[in-house]
Amino acid sequence: MAKEKKISIIIFPGSNCDRDLFVAVEKCLGIKPEYIWHNCSHIKTTDMILIPGGFSFGDYLRAGIIATKSPAIKEVIRFCKKGVPIIGICNGFQILTECGLLDGALIKNSNQLFKCKKINLKVMNNETVFTKNFKLSEVISMPIAHSQGNYFVKPDDLKKIEDNDQIIFKYSSIFGDVSEKYNPNGSVSNIAGISNKKKNVMGLMPHPERAIENFYNGNDGIKFFENLKDLI
Amino acid sequence: MNKITKQILQDHSINHNEYNMILKIMGREPNLLELGIFSVMWSEHCSYKSTKKWLKTLPTSGKQVICGPGENAGIIDIGNDDAIVFKMESHNHPSFIEPYQGAATGVGGIMRDVFTMGARPIANLNSLRFGDPKNKKTKNLLRGVVKGIGDYGNCVGIPTVGGECFFHKSYNNNILVNAMSVGLVKKNKIFYSVAKGIGNPIIYVGSKTGRDGIHGATMASAEFSDESENQRPQVQVGDPFIEKLLLESCLELMNEDVIVAIQDMGAAGLTSSSFEMASKGNCGVKLSLDKVPCREKEMTPYEMMLSETQERMLMIIKPEKKKITYDIFKKWGLDAVEIGELTDSGKMELFFNNKLVGSLPIKPLADSSPEYNRPSKKPKKQIKKVKKNLPSKINLKNILIKILSGPNHSSKSWVFNQYDSSVMGDTIFSSEMADAAVIRIHNTNKAISVTSDCNPIYCKSDPKRGAEIAVAESWRNLIATGAEPIAITDNLNFGNPEKKEVMHEIKEAINGIKKACNELDYPVVSGNVSLYNETNGKSIYPTPVIGGVGLIKKLKFIKGFKINDQSLIYLVGQTKGHLESSLFYSHLGITGGVPPKVNFNEEKKNGNFVKFLAQKTNILIGCHDISEGGVALAIAELCLTNKKGIEVELKKKLSPEKFLFGEDQSRYLLVINEKKEFETLAKKNNIKYDKIGIVTGDHLNFKDLFSISVTRLLDLNSKWFKDYLK
């Protein structure tokens, strides 16, 4: 009998997209994920780790930084070394950059305001474990909702992640035009989501878990989660 | 012990008669602490002394009402053991003084009122009213208030799905920030604030108490003067992260059999929460104030009792459940401290380091607050008769353009995009896409519609009729989304009730609400009153904001502003072309006159017909009720939302301006895909209807009159906020 697969959702005081992520995973993958509280110092086993959006620790000091000092994130780092797939969404992405699992940093939106809006994403790399069922350059839509989604990385590091095909999603028009006009927050090179060099960790600012219905934000998020079927 | 002087009474806003009442109740002179407690409990904001007499006349019961006014929020039954908890509250005065924190803490306070009853908030709305954009304060107030609301609601993770943002010179020095919160709870898991059980521990949980907002309750009850600029220290400061922790920890504790009674500490903080809980349960209370967690050094009992530090709750628990209580709050990182117990003394006894520092009889204080029957008088100055001589040639196209590109009807995306509207994954429509916001009830096939609305221009012309219309329009908004309207919360914003003309407005508005609620079987389950919205003697327009909630039994009943190519647009209801008090006239500089009248039989007939189409047929594609700006604005909004053109044929019997801009009530635009079936049903139900348009092309085309391309409409409609806030 095949071992039942485990998907872990790490939650912190202040996380608020955890239920949405749970619902999306259950709906699209047929698995009930397990919540892991931030002070859990030992995760026995897991096949995938998800870090949801929200305002962990109130975004005190810097978004995501205090979360990185929690025992659960130490476990995330341990599982990362083992090659377990890890996805951070919004605040999750911020946490992954702050703990060094992903390059760069997320700073304040260029217009200095919180922005909640449905945007389009172009798939820049469809050869990762997270995106192989997308067509290259496919455009999907889902919402952003953040005030610190402006992705920054130094020019040398930008070149590195470009050369390593670590850029997974870019903000684009509905036709895949990635010019600045379609950049909602000032992110360098319209970057919305990236992976690490090993391609087992991905972070993205938009919320696929909010795009799984036939209303409001549409259901391109279903495709996003169904990509993960082969991982578990 | 301080002697109570005239100055002290004045500082506490206690008049001579009220002081005599205090002496009678106490049987002696109160000390400063006791006087401070009286002053906040008997403030207008906490006691409703100027409006209580009239509010009691409102209909508050119905077969779907579980809890009416008197608790932290109102509760209605939406079937399958689900209930909706909701309320609207104002934070007007603090938002004017410190817009960011004032608005933020308003949102925080109303959410606590909802989750203190066991309900997880599922949607927030807010009604904002600012002054004339040209007024030098307006821009910063707009920025601060919107950011405050967004930052707070977004951090707690509750979607903000709708509301209003309105500009008018009447609010130049008195902005209105009315925040509404709606929560979901299981019927058998509702928590009330009735304290019970002698000896039961009183637990304080949440933020450490500081000196913020002391006398906030009395400030909310005072007019502004030029000195108000210096009042900054009295504004409360909020932390939405603590609120989120409070929300989760309370809901977690509520799953256990621990809490006997619970209330949030809002206006007048520890004072009002402890008094109200004890008086409802006929208990006495003993508090050891030295146990209150404080974040400032050397706080006095006076300061602790009056502090309005945010994000705090007070609860009565079963004595054997202390451990689980402390464990849960410790998990979430919050202070939970036993600060007292219930007694049978009927008194509030306040101790500080084992010394009795205050003793007040509870019931007389909480229940016997003054109830005034303030004198009222219809204003001597009659509403100006409307000059019927319109300019000989009115360019109707230009008026529509002016309306669509002005601050009150431009796209509000600058505001709205600062609010997270999709967290929790159940938002079906925001109020940009339909006449009301629609939120799915999680894990079910049903939804609720929520709306918040008021037309103060109507209310200034005729407060009673204006209030009737506010309720009727709220009802209509819900019907237009496919819902069964159930109940309302009312947020009454007025000037100084000690002025006869203002008291007249208040009484008339309450009468109007009463009439409409009775006619429509649409009771009031909660509400709030904000008075003294005046500066230097100049009052705001009477603004009774109505927040309505309805139930959509099946998701397939939901209707929004949708139109399909070749859809037919029908106008349902009677159009006579009422232009007095209209948006059209105001754009021509014509003020005065009376607002339109609501014929409640028509209203019910038309509303029931729309409900029938939405629930029992497949021919209704979309729906938009008609309000200010008449048919012209409603049709333009359909074009804008869908980015499609509509060709409109004007009714020949009326002049173009009457047809396009008349604000007759009880009307809807119906988007229909089956002409024959619709007309048969309409005739059968004795509904007045006119086929006025068809979805076609890329222009808003009023045949033989004028046309505007959809591209131009979108451009005109999207500029105002960007240009204003450059």
Next chain:
Amino acid sequence: MIFRVYVKFKDGILDPEAEAIKQTIANMGSKSIKNIEKGKFFDIEVDNSKDHLKEIEKISKDLLTNPVIENFKIIKK
């Protein structure tokens, strides 16, 4: 003893907030302001027993700054 840690964006990071502040000051009438940079500071109180500088440096690196975008400077108050 109090150590003050100043944290500021690295050179080359666009700080729209500082730009907005600079523009607002110009709008308020002070036309002679050449530049504004913003940052934050932390006052860390320690006992006088030993040299805490290395410890403060570690805290600054590990927590108080994001090394991708921020620099820090420590002074003894």
